[in-house]
Amino acid sequence: MKQVVVISGAPGTGKTTVRNYLTKEYGMQKVLTHTTRPKRTGEQEGVDYYFETDATFFENHFLEHVEYDGKKYGSSLEGLQKAWQKHDWAVIVLDTAGAISYLQQLPQQTLVLYLTSSQTQQAVRLAQRGDTSALIKQRLASQEAQRDLHLPQQLQGHACVIRNNDWEQTKQALADWLQTTGSSVDQAPEELARPKQSDHEQAAEEKG
Numbered sequence: 264m265k266q267v268v269v270i271s272g273a274p275g276t277g278k279t280t281v282r283n284y285l286t287k288e289y290g291m292q293k294v295l296t297h298t299t300r301p302k303r304t305g306e307q308e309g310v311d312y313y314f315e316t317d318a319t320f321f322e323n324h325f326l327e328h329v330e331y332d333g334k335k336y337g338s339s340l341e342g343l344q345k346a347w348q349k350h351d352w353a354v355i356v357l358d359t360a361g362a363i364s365y366l367q368q369l370p371q372q373t374l375v376l377y378l379t380s381s382q383t384q385q386a387v388r389l390a391q392r393g394d395t396s397a398l399i400k401q402r403l404a405s406q407e408a409q410r411d412l413h414l415p416q417q418l419q420g421h422a423c424v425i426r427n428n429d430w431e432q433t434k435q436a437l438a439d440w441l442q443t444t445g446s447s448v449d450q451a452p453e454e455l456a457r458p459k460q461s462d463h464e465q466a467a468e469e470k471g
């Protein structure tokens with residue numbers, strides 16, 4: 264059975280970190296999304312996002328797309344299907360509006376993980392990531408970031424909520440959650456036995 268783990272939450276709660284952990288430790292296949300926001304230092308095309316312009320963005324066939332802090336973001340069904348060709352478990356990072364769309368459109372396949380952390384911690388982490396203080400302030404004050412500070416009603420009862428403060432506890436909470444989903448991710452020894460790829464190796468392979 265194909266599954267997609269949708270990771271959602273406010274900026275700096277650790278969505279990308281958890282996504283990378285689930286790909287490396289559990290072999291889940293990352294689904295990249297498209298955005299018109301500028302690349303951050305260190306981000307790479309085809310590794311972190313597919314970076315688009317306003318003109319190229321709508322050349323994609325989106326399963327859902329949103330506006331977040333004035334920029335466009337969207338995820339395609341093709342991207343998800345490509346991931347499912349490689350592994351039964353895909354993982355994607357979306358805002359809460361995207362998570363709601365996935366639950367509505369793919370109710371049998373979608374598992375939502377909603378991350379939280381204290382707002383002070385969020386700001387500290389975004390600074391660690393290298394974002395400027397002006398950017399952090401703008402991002403955290405945006406309507407969408409404020410909205411995503413709380414689990415929307417449509418996700419209540421459908422999301423596993425993890426407070427990502429202590430990383431060891433987060434890893435344990437993820438393991439416990441995956442066990443309760445009756446997941447088969449632990450039962451894919453041939454996948455897990457493969458040498459771990461770096462994100463860049465994986466991107467190079469995907470490009471062919």
Ligand SMILES: Nc1nc2c(ncn2[C@@H]2O[C@H](COP(=O)(O)OP(=O)(O)O)[C@@H](O)[C@H]2O)c(=O)[nH]1
Nearest residue numbers: 274296297329331336337338356357358360361
């Ligand atoms: N709905 C939706 N949200 C997305 C998509 N891609 C990224 N996001 C979300 O857009 C928001 C902004 O992402 P990003 O610019 O990387 O900023 P960050 O949250 O500060 O790491 C985050 O909540 C992401 O989860 C997408 O394709 N669809």
Ligand SMILES: Nc1ncnc2c1ncn2[C@@H]1O[C@H](COP(=O)(O)OP(=O)(O)O)[C@@H](O)[C@H]1O
Nearest residue numbers: 274275276277278279280388392427428429430
């Ligand atoms: N549990 C944690 N403890 C300490 N730092 C963390 C933890 N989780 C994430 N981080 C760090 O916080 C920063 C922001 O995390 P990131 O995954 O980019 O957040 P998001 O994708 O939700 O915006 C990164 O530098 C990351 O290494």
